[in-house]
Amino acid sequence: MGRAPCCDKTKVKRGPWSPEEDSKLRDYIEKYGNGGNWISLPLKAGLRRCGKSCRLRWLNYLRPNIKHGDFSEEEDRIIFSLFAAIGSRWSIIAAHLPGRTDNDIKNYWNTKLRKKLLSSSSSSSYSPSAMASHLNPNSQDVKRPLTPSTTIPSSSYNPYAENPNHYPTKSLISSINGFEADEKQIFPYISPNYPQDPSLSDSSNNTWEASGFLLNHNMCDHYNNHTSFSSNVNGKRSEIMMKQEETMMMMMIDHHIDQRTKGYNGDFTQGYYNYYTGHGDLKQMISGTGTNSNINMGCSGSSSSSISNLAENKSSSSLLQHKCLPYFYS
């Protein structure tokens, strides 16, 4: 048995809205609001429409302060950053772009941005360096030579599936705030001793702390309170910079997972990375002058108590949990 329809399709009008219908809907909502019930609204407003259709029309087209027309480069960059970090969570992405609707952004991504990204990348997936080149149009894409692919199941979303060596490189690192670094400066932070199988690690006595890779990331204020950002060494810090750093971090995590799952032919389950952050910025992390904090790699599921305790002992830090790509060992 299927799901009951939200309204009788034979009694409601469908398809494009007429100017008369628009004005009826606008007038009604401006006078009375939606009354907390979209389903009953069409009857009250004198519209032969489904309530869901009214809601969509209002939210995506009639509501005040909707921005139509071309997206700016800044908006493009925000979309690229957020897509790289959280994927197709259009409503969340829309929340960062005042006046834009999730539907608008989704359409824009599907028709323009995705092609833009793919045309700039040799891979048909969303590679980090392609993302990076959009985060910073001045960065140069540095590619490693192609080697045989891993046996990671293609059903999993894997941005490296077609080009597993297309990891974050200098182009990505340098895209952050114009800072120049190379991968030799970054990847020693990934501990070579991290256990291949998370079940081999003892999370009861904080050994996770030593098994992660060290990364200083100044995201705590962003997550704890969206209205407050920490400043960088120059006293200034923009939200886009935060997003770029977050993207950067996710890509480094991707890299780490990929390294650890190379050749693995079993099943993967979706899991979480637990990481907690300290203060300082990316520059300080790379140069080793900041307060490095631990990123706890590979702990699937909810956060472990040891890491929670660790976070609680650091007043200036916070525990974050990021749902990551489905690369985990099952």
Add this chain to the structure above:
DNA sequence: AACGGTCTCAACCGCGGATGG
């Protein structure tokens, strides 16, 4: 001008989650 292919984007669909009785 005519035609066919491609693109755009408003609108629809169905699912999962929240809520309330």
Add this chain to the structure above:
DNA sequence: CCCATCCGCGGTTGAGACCGT
């Protein structure tokens, strides 16, 4: 707890616009 209802979201569709030949 269960169930019904509604909301919000992300994926998909298709009519009309646009473009190339």
